[in-house]
Amino acid sequence: MATTTRASRRTRLPSKGQPFTYADYLRLPHSPYREEVLQGRLVVSPSPSTLHQDTVGALVELLRAHARKAKLGRVLPGPTDVVLSETDVAVPDLVFVAVARRDLVQPRGIFGPPDLVLEVLSPSDPRRDTDTKRRMYARYGVTHYWIVDPEQRRLWLFRLAEPGKYECVGEYAGDETFRAEPFPELDIPLTQVWPPELS
Numbered sequence: 001m002a003t004t005t006r007a008s009r010r011t012r013l014p015s016k017g018q019p020f021t022y023a024d025y026l027r028l029p030h031s032p033y034r035e036e037v038l039q040g041r042l043v044v045s046p047s048p049s050t051l052h053q054d055t056v057g058a059l060v061e062l063l064r065a066h067a068r069k070a071k072l073g074r075v076l077p078g079p080t081d082v083v084l085s086e087t088d089v090a091v092p093d094l095v096f097v098a099v100a101r102r103d104l105v106q107p108r109g110i111f112g113p114p115d116l117v118l119e120v121l122s123p124s125d126p127r128r129d130t131d132t133k134r135r136m137y138a139r140y141g142v143t144h145y146w147i148v149d150p151e152q153r154r155l156w157l158f159r160l161a162e163p164g165k166y167e168c169v170g171e172y173a174g175d176e177t178f179r180a181e182p183f184p185e186l187d188i189p190l191t192q193v194w195p196p197e198l199s
Contacts, residue, residue: 054195055150073098081109096120116144128187
């Protein structure tokens with residue numbers, strides 16, 4: 001797959017009925033919105049909320065500091081393109097790629113399934129993360145998938161149990177602390193994940 005830059009707004013996009021591809025995605029004009037290609041369809045999402053961004057930022061800080069200290073691999077926040085195929089290009093909220101698979105990380109994005117993908121639920125379309133993307137990540141062999149709901153202060157951990165199928169291996173909420181692969185030596189207190197209440 002070529003790793004070229006996006007072109008101008010005048011670029012011709014696929015005709016109706018044709019699948020949207022990674023090549024088409026690269027030809028999109030720059031946009032303030034999140035754009036993904038899911039099963040050959042271009043999906044556009046609004047900019048995330050401040051609650052969403054606070055939650056992602058806290059998790060990036062916790063996981064990145066640990067991964068760097070333990071030399072486990074790279075933690076990257078979104079937006080980072082994860083190119084799983086020509087017709088499936090996700091832009092997760094956070095990804096982790098283990099050091100043994102570091103060649104997946106290229107200047108334009110991650111080419112292949114990361115070891116971990118984390119998505120923060122979008123209030124506008126939560127099923128995209130809990131259903132569509134969960135099935136897609138499992139199909140392409142992403143070993144660990146975390147879903148975070150900052151509004152309800154809940155987190156679910158999924159692990160690939162067999163090809164194409166996840167099992168839930170943990171559910172945490174409130175002020176609990178947990179450990180989980182691929183960071184089994186890290187205590188993660190949810191009190192450091194949820195944004196503080198603003199008075």
